[in-house]
Amino acid sequence: MNAFFEKLGFDVLLKGNNMLRLLQGLGVALRISVISVVISIVLGIILGVLMAQKNKVINVIAKIYLEIVRIMPQMVLLFIVYFGITKVLGINMEAEKASIIVFTFWGTAEMSDLVRGSLISIPKTQYESSEALGFTKSQMYMYVIIPQTIRRLIPLSINLITRMIKTTSLVMMIGIVEVLKVGQQIIEANRKTSPNAAFGIFATVFLLYFIACWPISQLSKYLERRWEN
Amino acid sequence: MEDILKIEHLHKAFDGFTVLEDVNLTVKKGEVTVVIGPSGCGKSTFLRCINGLEDIQDGRVLLHDEVINPNKKDLRSTHEKIGMVFQSYDLFPHKTIIDNVALAPIKVQKRKKEDVYKEASELLDRVGLLAKKDSFPRQLSGGQKQRVAIVRALIMHPEILLFDEVTAALDPEMVREVLEVILSLAKEGRTMLIVTHEMDFAKAVADRILFMDGGHIVEEGSPEEFFENTKTDRAKRFLDSFKYK
Numbered sequence: 001m002n003a004f005f006e007k008l009g010f011d012v013l014l015k016g017n018n019m020l021r022l023l024q025g026l027g028v029a030l031r032i033s034v035i036s037v038v039i040s041i042v043l044g045i046i047l048g049v050l051m052a053q054k055n056k057v058i059n060v061i062a063k064i065y066l067e068i069v070r071i072m073p074q075m076v077l078l079f080i081v082y083f084g085i086t087k088v089l090g091i092n093m094e095a096e097k098a099s100i101i102v103f104t105f106w107g108t109a110e111m112s113d114l115v116r117g118s119l120i121s122i123p124k125t126q127y128e129s130s131e132a133l134g135f136t137k138s139q140m141y142m143y144v145i146i147p148q149t150i151r152r153l154i155p156l157s158i159n160l161i162t163r164m165i166k167t168t169s170l171v172m173m174i175g176i177v178e179v180l181k182v183g184q185q186i187i188e189a190n191r192k193t194s195p196n197a198a199f200g201i202f203a204t205v206f207l208l209y210f211i212a213c214w215p216i217s218q219l220s221k222y223l224e225r226r227w228e229n
Numbered sequence: 230m231e232d233i234l235k236i237e238h239l240h241k242a243f244d245g246f247t248v249l250e251d252v253n254l255t256v257k258k259g260e261v262t263v264v265i266g267p268s269g270c271g272k273s274t275f276l277r278c279i280n281g282l283e284d285i286q287d288g289r290v291l292l293h294d295e296v297i298n299p300n301k302k303d304l305r306s307t308h309e310k311i312g313m314v315f316q317s318y319d320l321f322p323h324k325t326i327i328d329n330v331a332l333a334p335i336k337v338q339k340r341k342k343e344d345v346y347k348e349a350s351e352l353l354d355r356v357g358l359l360a361k362k363d364s365f366p367r368q369l370s371g372g373q374k375q376r377v378a379i380v381r382a383l384i385m386h387p388e389i390l391l392f393d394e395v396t397a398a399l400d401p402e403m404v405r406e407v408l409e410v411i412l413s414l415a416k417e418g419r420t421m422l423i424v425t426h427e428m429d430f431a432k433a434v435a436d437r438i439l440f441m442d443g444g445h446i447v448e449e450g451s452p453e454e455f456f457e458n459t460k461t462d463r464a465k466r467f468l469d470s471f472k473y474k
Contacts, residue, residue, distance in 0.1 A: 131282065
C-alpha cells in the first residue's frame with residue numbers, strides 16, 4: 001500500500017507540514033478571490049445599474065472598459081499593474097494587493113455586464129403593471145424588479161466567482177505563494193526523495209480547487225432549480 | 230348616476246406624431262364603455278393616458294373632478310382607484326398566484342395581511358382558480374393568468390377598471406373564460422372602460438360603444454344604435470371587415 005502511494009507521489013503530502021502548507025496556499029488563493037469577488041459584486045452592481053440607464057456617456061466609457069477587460073489576458077493585466085504601473089508611479093505595492101486590483105478590475109467589468117443584462121431582460125410591462133397597481137418606485141424595485149433580477153443574476157455570477165477562484169492560479173506569476181506555487185515548491189524540495197511527487201501534489205491541488213468550487217456551483221444549481229417555478 | 234371619470238380635450242403625441250386629438254369622454258358610475266377601432270387608432274394609448282402611464286400634451290383627465298393627468302405628484306392614489314388589466318397579463322413570475330394578488334393591497338394600501346389573503350382567496354374562488362393559489366404564473370394557461378390579473382386589479386377596490394385588449398394574446402378557446410369574468414363584473418355594476426376586438430362581447434357587455442379611428446372618437450352610441458344602425462362610413466367599413474362573405 002505504501003509503495004503504491006509512493007509510486008503516485010502522495011507520500012510527500014504526509015512529510016513535514018506539506019499538507020498544511022498546501023491548505024495555507026489555498027487560503028491565499030481564496031483570500032484573493034473572496035476579497036475581489038466582494039468588491040466586484042458591489043462595484044459591478046453600481047456600474048450595471050448605471051449602464052441600464054442608457055446614458056450615452058456612461059455607456060461609451062463602460063463599453064471601452066468592458067472591451068479592454070475582455071481582450072486583455074488576465075496575466076498581462078497582472079504584469080501591467082504589478083511590474084508596470086508600480087514602476088511608473090514609483091510606488092511599492094504588495095503582489096497580493098496588485099492581484100486583488102486586477103481581479104477586481106476584471107470582476108467588476110463582467111459583473112456589471114451581468115447586472116445590466118439581467119436588469120434589461122425584465123420586460124417593460126413588469127414596470128407598468130407595478131405602476132398601475134400603485135407601487136412607489138422603491139416598492140416596485142424592492143418587491144418586483146430586484147427579486148427577478150437577482151434570480152437571473154445569481155447563477156451567472158456564481159459562474160463568474162468560480163472562474164475567478166480558478167484564475168488565481170495565475171498570481172504565482174507575480175510571486176504570490178498560493179496553492180499551485182506551494183505545490184511546485186514541495187515538488188522541487190522533494191525531487192530526490194520522491195521523484196513522483198508531481199502527480200500526487202498536482203492531483204491534490206486539483207482536488208483542493210474542486211473542493212473550493214464544487215459547493216458553489218452546486219448552490220447555483222440548487223437555486224436555479226428552486227426558482228424554476 | 231354621478232360622473233366618475235372625465236376626459237377633456239385630450240391630446241397625445243409621440244415625438245410630434247399625433248396619436249390622440251381632442252378626445253372627450255365622461256364615464257358615469259356603473260357604466261360599461263367599450264372602445265373599438267382599427268389597430269393603431271389610439272385606443273390602447275387612450276387607456277394608458279387615463280391612468281397616467283403616458284404623459285399627455287394637452288387637455289386633462291379628471292377622476293371625481295380631481296385632475297389626475299397631467300398631475301404627476303399624486304399618481305399613486307390614482308393608481309389605487311383605477312385598476313388596469315393588460316394584454317400580456319404581467320403577473321409577477323417570482324410570486325405565487327395568491328402572492329401576486331396580495332402584494333399590492335398589503336404593500337400599497339397597507340391592509341392587514343389576513344384580511345387581504347382572505348379576500349384574495351374569495352376572489353380567486355370566484356374566478357375558479359382557488360386551487361391554483363400556490364402555483365406560479367408559468368404553470369397557468371394564458372386564460373388562467375388573465376383571470377388572476379383581473380383579480381389582482383379587483384382586490385385594490387378600484388372605482389374604475391380599464392381593460393386593454395385582455396383577450397388579444399389568448400388562444401380562442403380561452404377567450405370565453407376571461408370574457409365571462411368581465412361580463413359578471415359588468416352585471417354587478419362595476420364601472421369599466423374596455424378596449425377589445427371581440428365584437429360579440431362588446432355587444433353583450435357595453436352600455437356604450439365608442440368607435441375610434443385616427444386618434445378621434447368617430448362614433449358613439451348604445452350597442453344597438455352602433456351595431457344595427459351605424460352612422461359613419463368609417464365605422465361601417467370597420468364592422469364590415471369582421472364579416473366573411
